[in-house]
Amino acid sequence: xxxxxxxxxxxxxxxxxxxxxxxxxxxxxxxxxxxxxxxxxxxxxxxxxxxxxxxxxxxxxxxxxxxxxxxxxxxxxxxxxxxxxxxxxxxxxxxxxxxxxxxxxxxxxxxxxxxxxxxxxxxxxxxxxxxxxxxxxxxxxxxxxxxxxxxxxxxxxxxxxxxxxxxxxxxxxxxxxxxxxxxxxxxxxxxxxxxxxxxxxxxxxxxxxxxxxxxxxxxxxxxxxxxxxxxxxxxxxxxxxxxxxxxxxxx
Numbered sequence: 001x002x003x004x005x006x007x008x009x010x011x012x013x014x015x016x017x018x019x020x021x022x023x024x025x026x027x028x029x030x031x032x033x034x035x036x037x038x039x040x041x042x043x044x045x046x047x048x049x050x051x052x053x054x055x056x057x058x059x060x061x062x063x064x065x066x067x068x069x070x071x072x073x074x075x076x077x078x079x080x081x082x083x084x085x086x087x088x089x090x091x092x093x094x095x096x097x098x099x100x101x102x103x104x105x106x107x108x109x110x111x112x113x114x115x116x117x118x119x120x121x122x123x124x125x126x127x128x129x130x131x132x133x134x135x136x137x138x139x140x141x142x143x144x145x146x147x148x149x150x151x152x153x154x155x156x157x158x159x160x161x162x163x164x165x166x167x168x169x170x171x172x173x174x175x176x177x178x179x180x181x182x183x184x185x186x187x188x189x190x191x192x193x194x195x196x197x198x199x200x201x202x203x204x205x206x207x208x209x210x211x212x213x214x215x216x217x218x219x220x221x222x223x224x225x226x227x228x229x230x231x232x233x234x235x236x237x238x239x240x241x242x243x244x245x246x247x248x249x250x251x
Contacts, residue, residue: 012084015075015145017043022153024050029083032057036077071145085143088159090169093132094176103198104178108134110166110214111205115141119150120236126154128243133160134169170217173200180218182210183238187221195246203239
């Protein structure tokens with residue numbers, strides 16, 4: 001292990017035990033791992049053992065140093081310095097579904113701004129077998145360390161495309177035979193829709209929901225019945241409800 005503390009803060013970093021372990025498992029290029037001196041708890045020990053077997057440089061540093069460079073403020077004693085996340089194309093996501101011989105199941109996020117919401121949605125999407133996620137380049141959260149940590153490492157296992165126009169992406173998906181379902185409070189209850197075939201599920205931004213142009217590109221709108229006094233769900237919770245309904249329908 002090295003005692004050198006030469007840290008380039010402009011590099012992309014992954015923070016927290018689960019995200020770092022998933023990055024190792026996925027084969028992502030990791031330049032070095034920074035760990036608090038003397039920290040050898042079970043999860044940390046497994047990470048360091050795996051990293052050592054892979055020939056990755058491990059640096060023991062003072063906790064104050066990790067605190068100073070952490071972007072999540074919840075690094076759990078370990079940060080991996082790595083290459084930036086590689087986004088894919090929409091066609092790459094469609095190809096993944098084709099290779100799996102499954103009807104495409106794609107999640108489209110229309111201006112989700114909270115990185116914690118983004119991370120939570122990615123985590124659920126990976127658990128639901130979503131083939132890929134599409135996000136916009138502007139006015140939306142990207143794959144920051146906070147989003148990666150909130151995903152519990154799921155970003156390492158699900159392809160994500162970043163596009164200039166969500167409306168354009170929806171038109172492209174339609175040309176490939178997908179139905180586009182938009183999550184909207186005014187839609188019919190989700191249980192009344194057939195979502196077993198090729199589908200793109202669109203989730204709108206926190207508070208504002210789907211933008212008008214994006215809503216118009218949807219083939220149908222799906223709503224979640226509200227029984228209480230509050231008339232909306234957190235975006236990540238709504239996404240989870242609808243994704244699992246698609247999983248249920250597909251059996």
